[in-house]
Amino acid sequence: MEVTARAPGKIILAGEHAVVHGYTAVASSIDLYTVVSLRLRSDEDTVKLKLNDIGLDFSWSVGRIKEVLSHLGSPFSSTPTSCSLETIKSLATLVDEQSFPETKIGLASGVYAFLWLYTSILGFKPATVTVSSELPVGAGLGSSAAYCVSLSAALLALSDSVKLDVSQKGWSTFKETEAELVNKWAFEGEKIIHGRPSGVDNSVSTFGNVIKFKSGVMTRVDSNMPLKMLITNTKVGRDTKALVANVSARKSRHPDAMCSVLNAIEAISDEWSTIIQSHAVDDLYLSANEEKLGELMEMNQGLLLSIGVSHASIENVLQTSMKYKLASKLTGAGGGGCVLTLLPTHISGEVINKLVEELGSFGFQCFSAGIGGKGVQISFDHSS
Numbered sequence: 001m002e003v004t005a006r007a008p009g010k011i012i013l014a015g016e017h018a019v020v021h022g023y024t025a026v027a028s029s030i031d032l033y034t035v036v037s038l039r040l041r042s043d044e045d046t047v048k049l050k051l052n053d054i055g056l057d058f059s060w061s062v063g064r065i066k067e068v069l070s071h072l073g074s075p076f077s078s079t080p081t082s083c084s085l086e087t088i089k090s091l092a093t094l095v096d097e098q099s100f101p102e103t104k105i106g107l108a109s110g111v112y113a114f115l116w117l118y119t120s121i122l123g124f125k126p127a128t129v130t131v132s133s134e135l136p137v138g139a140g141l142g143s144s145a146a147y148c149v150s151l152s153a154a155l156l157a158l159s160d161s162v163k164l165d166v167s168q169k170g171w172s173t174f175k176e177t178e179a180e181l182v183n184k185w186a187f188e189g190e191k192i193i194h195g196r197p198s199g200v201d202n203s204v205s206t207f208g209n210v211i212k213f214k215s216g217v218m219t220r221v222d223s224n225m226p227l228k229m230l231i232t233n234t235k236v237g238r239d240t241k242a243l244v245a246n247v248s249a250r251k252s253r254h255p256d257a258m259c260s261v262l263n264a265i266e267a268i269s270d271e272w273s274t275i276i277q278s279h280a281v282d283d284l285y286l287s288a289n290e291e292k293l294g295e296l297m298e299m300n301q302g303l304l305l306s307i308g309v310s311h312a313s314i315e316n317v318l319q320t321s322m323k324y325k326l327a328s329k330l331t332g333a334g335g336g337g338c339v340l341t342l343l344p345t346h347i348s349g350e351v352i353n354k355l356v357e358e359l360g361s362f363g364f365q366c367f368s369a370g371i372g373g374k375g376v377q378i379s380f381d382h383s384s
């Protein structure tokens with residue numbers, strides 16, 4: 001039997017980075033997915049991983065995985081467990097043996113996360129796992145979280161830890177307690193990729209919709225506003241782990257100043273969630289709220305610049321959208337990656353086309369995505 005899991009990416013509407021330090025963020029799922037298919041095999045004694053987006057395939061014999069992880073005894077764990085540094089070193093040995101290309105070495109932590117989640121959840125069962133994504137990898141749209149959530153979901157679906165109705169046809173969601181387990185395992189994977197994740201990305205990918213997140217606690221936000229964002233991918237590569245570490249270093253150099261900035265970001269997140277929960281009584285009220293959200297995005301972006309996570313390419317998108325009187329902010333870790341531009345309901349298609357054309361002339365790629373859909377889902381294929 002084969003199981004397929006799909007988990008959405010996300011945009012952070014307000015509060016990235018601050019959320020790592022215990023301040024509030026507001027995030028929403030988007031309808032772009034990472035899809036993981038998992039097939040257990042009785043005909044082979046290998047674990048195969050095919051990463052379609054980055055063009056890498058791996059194949060380990062079950063015996064070799066057992067040998068390298070022998071210090072763990074039986075790695076299977078029914079409760080989410082962190083991967084120790086010693087184990088990461090062992091996993092690195094398994095990855096190095098597959099001659100990982102030097103130019104793609106930044107992607108290796110994703111393979112360590114796979115090996116950790118796989119062996120912890122399924123032990124040493126032979127299988128083929130295929131990953132493909134609609135999300136740009138490493139661009140601020142939470143591809144790492146969608147990867148960890150979809151992997152955890154597929155693995156748990158075929159484990160003894162959750163009992164699912166495998167006869168269901170089409171996509172189905174997990175029960176709340178099962179989704180919580182998926183989320184916790186995904187967080188362990190994110191730790192391997194990010195170093196110090198807040199947990200907002202895996203939570204919104206698991207549970208979907210719009211959420212508020214503070215100090216590891218998620219609250220669902222009932223959004224009553226029709227939000228439309230243009231997403232611009234600057235295509236400037238960046239690494240969340242390094243950006244998060246830089247912000248922490250700046251915080252330890254300037255604790256008071258950084259504390260004030262992070263508090264200001266939290267106030268912006270709180271106002272964001274209040275505004276999007278309010279019911280627009282008429283068009284005038286809606287426009288006024290859209291204007292407020294635009295201002296909050298400008299303020300949030302200014303504060304993100306002050307903590308050192310903007311980039312010339314991001315500033316270019318801001319200036320370009322400003323010419324059309326539109327507000328923008330980076331989303332995710334920054335340093336390149338994606339920028340959000342708020343598209344108010346009254347905006348004409350002509351203005352959007354001009355903006356997209358101008359941004360395209362810099363080599364940036366613009367797209368839009370549905371905001372606030374469902375979280376992780378799974379589907380069983382009985383034909384195989």
Ligand SMILES: Nc1ncnc2c1ncn2[C@@H]1O[C@H](COP(=O)(O)OP(=O)(O)O)[C@@H](O)[C@H]1O
Nearest residue numbers: 107110133137138139140141142143144147240
């Ligand atoms: N589809 C994918 N295939 C392989 N690895 C992935 C995939 N999606 C995410 N990853 C892993 O996540 C990392 C990118 O995560 P990160 O830097 O947090 O950026 P973001 O989460 O914003 O896309 C990659 O280096 C890789 O290890």
Ligand SMILES: C[C@@](O)(CCOP(=O)(O)O)CC(=O)O
Nearest residue numbers: 016017140142197198332333
């Ligand atoms: C910067 C941060 O707030 C968001 C990172 O998002 P992304 O990996 O860039 O999509 C980090 C976190 O919350 O774990």
Ligand SMILES: [Mg+2]
Nearest residue numbers: 142144145240
């Ligand atoms: Mg990430």
